[in-house]
Amino acid sequence: MTRVLIVGTGLIGTSIALALRRHGVGVALADHDPDAVRAARRRGAGQAWRPGSPVDLAVVAVPPEHVAAQIHHLQRVGAARAYTDVASVKQAVIGAAGRLGCDMSTYIPSHPMAGRERRGPDAAAEDLFRGRPWALCPLPQAAAPARAAVLDLIGLCGAHPVELPAADHDQAVACVSHAPHVASSAVAARLAEAPAQALALAGTGVRDVTRVAGGDPALWLDILTANAAPVAEVLEAMAADLAATASALRGLPAGDRAAAETVAALLRRGAAGRHRIAQAGREGA
Amino acid sequence: MTRVLIVGTGLIGTSIALALRRHGVGVALADHDPDAVRAARRRGAGQAWRPGSPVDLAVVAVPPEHVAAQIHHLQRVGAARAYTDVASVKQAVIGAAGRLGCDMSTYIPSHPMAGRERRGPDAAAEDLFRGRPWALCPLPQAAAPARAAVLDLIGLCGAHPVELPAADHDQAVACVSHAPHVASSAVAARLAEAPAQALALAGTGVRDVTRVAGGDPALWLDILTANAAPVAEVLEAMAADLAATASALRGLPAGDRAAAETVAALLRRGAAGRHRIAQAGREGA
Numbered sequence: 001m002t003r004v005l006i007v008g009t010g011l012i013g014t015s016i017a018l019a020l021r022r023h024g025v026g027v028a029l030a031d032h033d034p035d036a037v038r039a040a041r042r043r044g045a046g047q048a049w050r051p052g053s054p055v056d057l058a059v060v061a062v063p064p065e066h067v068a069a070q071i072h073h074l075q076r077v078g079a080a081r082a083y084t085d086v087a088s089v090k091q092a093v094i095g096a097a098g099r100l101g102c103d104m105s106t107y108i109p110s111h112p113m114a115g116r117e118r119r120g121p122d123a124a125a126e127d128l129f130r131g132r133p134w135a136l137c138p139l140p141q142a143a144a145p146a147r148a149a150v151l152d153l154i155g156l157c158g159a160h161p162v163e164l165p166a167a168d169h170d171q172a173v174a175c176v177s178h179a180p181h182v183a184s185s186a187v188a189a190r191l192a193e194a195p196a197q198a199l200a201l202a203g204t205g206v207r208d209v210t211r212v213a214g215g216d217p218a219l220w221l222d223i224l225t226a227n228a229a230p231v232a233e234v235l236e237a238m239a240a241d242l243a244a245t246a247s248a249l250r251g252l253p254a255g256d257r258a259a260a261e262t263v264a265a266l267l268r269r270g271a272a273g274r275h276r277i278a279q280a281g282r283e284g285a
Numbered sequence: 286m287t288r289v290l291i292v293g294t295g296l297i298g299t300s301i302a303l304a305l306r307r308h309g310v311g312v313a314l315a316d317h318d319p320d321a322v323r324a325a326r327r328r329g330a331g332q333a334w335r336p337g338s339p340v341d342l343a344v345v346a347v348p349p350e351h352v353a354a355q356i357h358h359l360q361r362v363g364a365a366r367a368y369t370d371v372a373s374v375k376q377a378v379i380g381a382a383g384r385l386g387c388d389m390s391t392y393i394p395s396h397p398m399a400g401r402e403r404r405g406p407d408a409a410a411e412d413l414f415r416g417r418p419w420a421l422c423p424l425p426q427a428a429a430p431a432r433a434a435v436l437d438l439i440g441l442c443g444a445h446p447v448e449l450p451a452a453d454h455d456q457a458v459a460c461v462s463h464a465p466h467v468a469s470s471a472v473a474a475r476l477a478e479a480p481a482q483a484l485a486l487a488g489t490g491v492r493d494v495t496r497v498a499g500g501d502p503a504l505w506l507d508i509l510t511a512n513a514a515p516v517a518e519v520l521e522a523m524a525a526d527l528a529a530t531a532s533a534l535r536g537l538p539a540g541d542r543a544a545a546e547t548v549a550a551l552l553r554r555g556a557a558g559r560h561r562i563a564q565a566g567r568e569g570a
Contacts, residue, residue: 113486113487135486162485164482168483172483184559185551206461209468209493209496210555216556217556232532240524241471249520269470269473270498270502271499271502277495
């Protein structure tokens with residue numbers, strides 16, 4: 001892989017560009033905002049794109065709702081031999097690409113599982129993806145060279161590939177990312193109107209739980225909207241658990257054994273899930 | 286302050302003992318389990334307690350349901366000039382102490398806002414409380430010297446005191462600690478039965494959200510039980526937010542503006558709450 005085009009020089013696009021530059025890959029940069037390209041160039045992320053002979057891979061790092069149109073445009077002008085995107089949802093993007101008539105043999109949808117609270121090229125870091133999972137969701141008609149190009153990209157970024165169908169991806173990220181974000185927001189929302197004295201008692205636990213709630217609300221509305229049904233399903237299960245626990249706690253002062261068991265069961269399931277994800281982290285590291 | 290008695294040489298009691306030893310304070314150790322005292326002594330936390338002349342302060346670091354009886358016993362034998370406890374709920378403990386006839390002029394209920402996932406004297410650390418808030422909830426009849434002794438203890442542990450009524454304390458910790466723990470458990474519970482592929486996609490965000498869910502379920506059942514009503518109230522509000530968000534997401538694919546606004550509003554409230562607690566941390570540090 002010698003030449004890559006990055007379309008969208010925000011946090012993710014610029015971080016990918018920096019990782020590729022470190023390996024000596026030629027990087028061309030494009031963005032609808034010329035200031036974003038300039039900022040990425042100042043970071044040493046590459047040069048402004050000048051259409052010419054096709055690059056090895058085009059990485060479309062724009063908001064989910066614009067991915068399909070961008071892929072379609074790039075394929076029409078023959079910008080690259082292979083294409084990928086980095087949107088956090090896959091079924092909606094693939095559906096839109098199909099409706100526009102994109103060539104799904106050279107387009108390999110993907111999603112790096114990394115991010116930061118800050119956005120934009122100035123927040124980019126070449127090690128943003130190091131040691132992180134990076135999902136890829138090739139369709140059955142995917143061409144082997146295109147899939148190989150995306151695997152190359154993932155390797156050059158220091159991430160490890162997780163290949164799975166788009167529907168499984170969307171359910172997985174609802175469970176491990178999108179719904180946890182909403183739960184974090186629901187915890188943090190209580191703190192928005194709590195007395196100052198209550199905040200003074202906050203320890204590290206609630207800071208951990210609410211960290212992701214600091215993410216950009218507009219960006220997250222887009223993400224949740226694009227993965228609405230899988231996220232709703234997980235949120236409904238969480239809401240039911242919290243409501244059942246609240247109801248059991250209301251019954252506890254009377255010494256209700258079944259109520260105590262309801263509360264204990266959620267705590268045990270939570271500890272089991274936490275243990276499992278902590279183990280998954282160790283295996284993945 | 287020259288001599289302190291620690292009753293209950295678990296994580297919290299032994300950590301307090303280590304912090305006091307570092308300042309040259311004489312520490313006497315007691316626990317219903319002789320092994321726990323031996324383990325704390327091996328850590329250099331002090332010597333086994335031998336009843337004699339009263340110490341300056343007795344710190345009762347036993348599970349909430351045993352605090353009142355322990356304070357009552359120590360006061361009856363005249364073990365100390367002042368008494369405190371470290372239970373994570375205050376109204377229930379104070380109520381029980383009142384019913385037993387404890388002297389509330391020398392007993393100043395308190396609660397250090399610090400902990401670890403591991404328990405026991407071997408997990409203890411002298412810096413466990415450094416820079417952390419430590420609530421104290423003196424009753425109106427509290428004697429000034431007893432209150433001063435607890436403030437001394439807090440200072441020697443490197444923590445900063447937050448004085449507030451017990452009822453306010455219990456509502457505050459429901460909001461900043463107990464309900465966030467249950468929310469973390471509800472997120473982690475989803476991971477207990479998720480496909481391995483989903484766990485493979487987990488990033489740092491969900492690991493942050495679920496960290497506290499790794500806490501001991503039996504210990505947390507005790508904590509939640511002792512603060513049942515305030516926790517239930519916060520959980521009901523969270524469950525309502527999650528259910529409303531799920532319902533709005535179900536309505537989104539049809540392009541429902543009001544539904545999108547429901548989702549966006551929670552994300553914005555969450556970001557505001559997160560900003561507020563991040564600021565509180567900076568001011569407290």
